[in-house]
Amino acid sequence: MIIDLKEFFSTLFLSFGLSSSITSVIWALLSLVVLGLSAAIGVLVLVWLERKISAEVQQRIGPEYAGSFGFLQPLIDGLKLFLKENFFPRNSKQFLYRLGPVIVLLPSFLSFLIIPLSKATLLTDNQSGIFLWLAVASIAPIGLLVSGYAANNKYSFLGALRATSQTISYELPLTFATLALCVIAEGLNVFDIIQSQAKFGILSWNIWRQPIGFATFFLSALAESERLPFDLPEAEEELVAGYQTEYTGITFGLFFVASYVNVLLFSFFITVFYLGGWVPPINKIFFIDQPQLQVLFNVVSIFLTLLKVYSVVFVIILIRWTVPRIRIDQLLNLGWKFLLPLSLGNLFLTATFHFLA
Numbered sequence: 001m002i003i004d005l006k007e008f009f010s011t012l013f014l015s016f017g018l019s020s021s022i023t024s025v026i027w028a029l030l031s032l033v034v035l036g037l038s039a040a041i042g043v044l045v046l047v048w049l050e051r052k053i054s055a056e057v058q059q060r061i062g063p064e065y066a067g068s069f070g071f072l073q074p075l076i077d078g079l080k081l082f083l084k085e086n087f088f089p090r091n092s093k094q095f096l097y098r099l100g101p102v103i104v105l106l107p108s109f110l111s112f113l114i115i116p117l118s119k120a121t122l123l124t125d126n127q128s129g130i131f132l133w134l135a136v137a138s139i140a141p142i143g144l145l146v147s148g149y150a151a152n153n154k155y156s157f158l159g160a161l162r163a164t165s166q167t168i169s170y171e172l173p174l175t176f177a178t179l180a181l182c183v184i185a186e187g188l189n190v191f192d193i194i195q196s197q198a199k200f201g202i203l204s205w206n207i208w209r210q211p212i213g214f215a216t217f218f219l220s221a222l223a224e225s226e227r228l229p230f231d232l233p234e235a236e237e238e239l240v241a242g243y244q245t246e247y248t249g250i251t252f253g254l255f256f257v258a259s260y261v262n263v264l265l266f267s268f269f270i271t272v273f274y275l276g277g278w279v280p281p282i283n284k285i286f287f288i289d290q291p292q293l294q295v296l297f298n299v300v301s302i303f304l305t306l307l308k309v310y311s312v313v314f315v316i317i318l319i320r321w322t323v324p325r326i327r328i329d330q331l332l333n334l335g336w337k338f339l340l341p342l343s344l345g346n347l348f349l350t351a352t353f354h355f356l357a
Contacts, residue, residue, distance in 0.1 A: 035112050043260045047074035049310070050317050057321040081253035089152050089246045096150035101247070101254035103143025107136045108261040114190050115268045118278050118301030130188040134175055137224075141167040144233070147255075148243035159242025162328060163233030166223055169335035174220035176343035177213040180350040181206060181273050194277040202281040207274040212346045214274045216339050221266035223335065226259060228320040232328050267312040275308045 009030065013023040048063065048071055055062025063070025088094055114129035141164045148160020184206070185192040197205050207214050223230040233242040244255050271277060278301035326334075 031113070032109075035109050039109055039112060039261050039264070040257075042264045043257055044074045044078075045310075046260045046264055046313060047077070049313065050320075053314065053317045054321045057318070078253065081256070082250050084249035086249040086251060087246075092152045092246070093150040096146050097246075098251070100143050100147030100150060100243075101251050101258070103146060104140055105143075105254050105258040105261070107139045108258055108265055110136050111265055112268075115265075115272060116190060116194075116277070117305050118298045119191070119194070128188045129190050130178060130182055130193075134178065138171065141171075144243055147247070151243070151246035153246050156243050156245045159233050159245065163226070163243055166226070166230070166232060166331060166335075169332055170220040170223040170339070173216050173335065173339040173343040174224065176340075176347045177210075177217040177220065178273070180210060180213045180343075180347045183347070183351050183354050184209065190272055190277075193273060194279065197276040198279045201279065202276070205274060205276045205279070210274065210346070210350070212342060213350075214270075216343045216346065217273065218270065219334075219339060221270065222316065222319070223331070225262035225266055227263065227316060229323045229326045230331060231325060232331055263313065263316055264309070267309045267316065270312050271305060271308040275312075277308075278302070278305045280304055 009027055010020075010023050013026055014020065018026070051070070051073065052062045054060075063073035066073040066076055088097060111133050114133055144163040144167065145160050148156040148158075148163070151157070181193050182188055185196040187193075193206075222228075226233055244252060247255060280300075
């Protein structure tokens with residue numbers, strides 16, 4: 001049984017005598033508030049995890065005194081960025097300068113609309129959710145280019161060009177890896193992809209059926225979120241801080257938040273696409289058809305999804321603090337000369353075998 005939250009709340013608002021147009025506006029605002037709060041909490045947890053894991057890797061203590069185990073440290077850092085002065089460079093294009101970080105951050109938030117935590121809850125049941133995500137994600141490079149161009153700084157503009165070329169280079173392998181999963185699931189709905197992995201538990205997860213696609217998607221996700229070893233747009237030895245050089249205060253904080261939101265977003269997509277989403281390793285327990293146990297199963301589903309997501313987050317953080325940065329020519333060669341033909345060949349073989357079967 002799938003509970004469409006949009007339909008549930010729309011029916012609830014209509015029962016209070018509100019018109020359908022007002023109901024649609026209230027639902028849109030409610031969805032944005034839920035997305036914002038969820039992403040903000042996720043980012044705070046992610047920043048804390050990054051600091052603690054990096055401290056363990058480097059044999060340090062890490063945040064300890066700001067709250068229990070230093071858990072309030074990310075909140076304090078965010079407050080510090082919020083209170084800092086916003087500096088606008090001379091001769092900068094101020095409208096574009098302010099708009100750039102918003103364009104970078106907004107697609108990441110909107111992408112969470114299609115991600116379900118369990119089989120009984122979703123914000124919107126979009127039958128073309130994958131297509132929506134790919135379309136929205138393609139807007140982010142425009143924000144990077146606008147931010148570097150508007151700052152009136154050659155280092156910022158070079159960093160923006162580098163970031164845009166990197167993002168475009170790895171969007172294509174990411175798209176082809178995703179389309180291979182859509183071929184298997186025979187649909188563009190995220191639920192279709194999860195249900196295609198639910199037959200035999202862990203043995204039917206796409207990580208075993210699509211190992212090439214998983215490797216391609218994971219490497220492309222690291223490059224898209226600008227994480228080491230692919231953080232070339234912010235290579236401080238070459239470009240100061242890339243397209244972020246002239247940003248301060250809350251505008252810089254938006255880039256910071258967007259980076260961590262992307263890490264969390266791609267961790268969700270890796271979980272949903274390749275690790276079965278809410279599907280447990282042994283799926284027999286979810287075949288019990290007891291209505292009184294549905295709430296318990298939904299809670300367990302959400303727990304399993306978050307457990308897988310933060311396991312992926314742990315791996316991504318560990319890679320950042322153990323792998324050195326590669327050169328820009330190596331980055332582009334990996335994307336165009338290796339991952340792109342590999343993902344295209346994987347899509348062709350997947351489609352061929354699927355339709356022949």
